[in-house]
Amino acid sequence: MKYCYKEISSRSKYDKLQIKKCHLEMGHTGSCSEFPFLEHLSKNFKRISDKIKRDSTMTTGAAWKSEDAGPNRILRWVMLASDENLKKFGINMENLKDGVVAKLREKAADYDSCIQVAIKLTWLVYQMEGAPKCPDNIKEYLESHFGEMSNITTCAICLDKIGFDLFHTAQRGKANLETCHLNPRMHDPMNVGFGHRECNIAQGNKTLDEFYEWIAAILTRSKNT
Ligand SMILES: [Zn+2]
Numbered sequence: 092m093k094y095c096y097k098e099i100s101s102r103s104k105y106d107k108l109q110i111k112k113c114h115l116e117m118g119h120t121g122s123c124s125e126f127p128f129l130e131h132l133s134k135n136f137k138r139i140s141d142k143i144k145r146d147s148t149m150t151t152g153a154a155w156k157s158e159d160a161g162p163n164r165i166l167r168w169v170m171l172a173s174d175e176n177l178k179k180f181g182i183n184m185e186n187l188k189d190g191v192v193a194k195l196r197e198k199a200a201d202y203d204s205c206i207q208v209a210i211k212l213t214w215l216v217y218q219m220e221g222a223p224k225c226p227d228n229i230k231e232y233l234e235s236h237f238g239e240m241s242n243i244t245t246c247a248i249c250l251d252k253i254g255f256d257l258f259h260t261a262q263r264g265k266a267n268l269e270t271c272h273l274n275p276r277m278h279d280p281m282n283v284g285f286g287h288r289e290c291n292i293a294q295g296n297k298t299l300d301e302f303y304e305w306i307a308a309i310l311t312r313s314k315n316t
Pocket residue numbers: 095096097113114115119122123124
C-alpha cells in the first residue's frame with residue numbers, strides 16, 4: 092500500500108527525531124490518521140488499541156524511574172539516536188548501567204517497523220476466537236498488508252489457540268496476553284505475535300528456536316531418568 096505519509100505533528104519533543112506520518116492510503120478523503128487500522132478498536136476496546144500502540148512503539152524498560160535504571164518506557168526509534176543526540180533530550184546514556192543500555196538499545200526499532208508491527212498485531216487481534224467483527228474497510232486494509240484473515244490466532248510460542256477474552260483477564264495486575272518476539276532482539280512484523288504470559292516468561296531472552304531446543308533437551312533427559 093502506498094501511504095499518504097503526510098506529517099502529523101504532535102506535542103512530543105521527539106518529533107524532531109521522527110515526525111509521525113499518516114498511514115491511510117494515498118489520495119484518501121477525510122483527515123489524516125497515524126493508526127487508521129485501530130479506529131474501530133480504539134472506539135470499542137480502547138485498552139486493546141492502547142496496548143497495540145504501546146507495545147509496537149515503546150520499549151519496555153525498567154518498571155521504575157531512577158538515575159541508573161533508565162527511562163521507563165521510551166519510543167523505540169528514540170533508542171536509535173546516538174548518545175550525543177540523546178543528551179539534547181535529557182537522556183544521559185553514560186549514567187545508565189551497561190546492562191540497561193544494552194537492553195534499551197536492543198529494543199530499538201525504526202518508526203516504519205513499529206507501524207508495521209502495530210498493523211500485524213491488529214490483524215492478529217481480529218482473528219482471535221471471540222474477537223469482534225472487523226469492519227470491512229479495516230479488514231481490507233489489514234489483509235492488503237498481511238494476507239487473508241481466518242478466525243484462529245495461536246500463541247506465537249506454544250502454538251495453542253488464544254481467545255480474545257484473554258485480553259480481559261489479568262492476574263495480580265498482569266495481563267494474560269503479551270506481545271512476544273520470535274527473536275527478542277528483533278522488532279519487525281515477521282517477528283512479533285501474541286503469546287500467553289506464561290509462555291513469554293518461559294521463553295525469556297531466548298529466540299524461539301533456542302527455546303524449543305531447550306524444551307526438547309529437557310524432555311529427552313526426563314525420559315532417560
Ligand atoms: Zn493522510
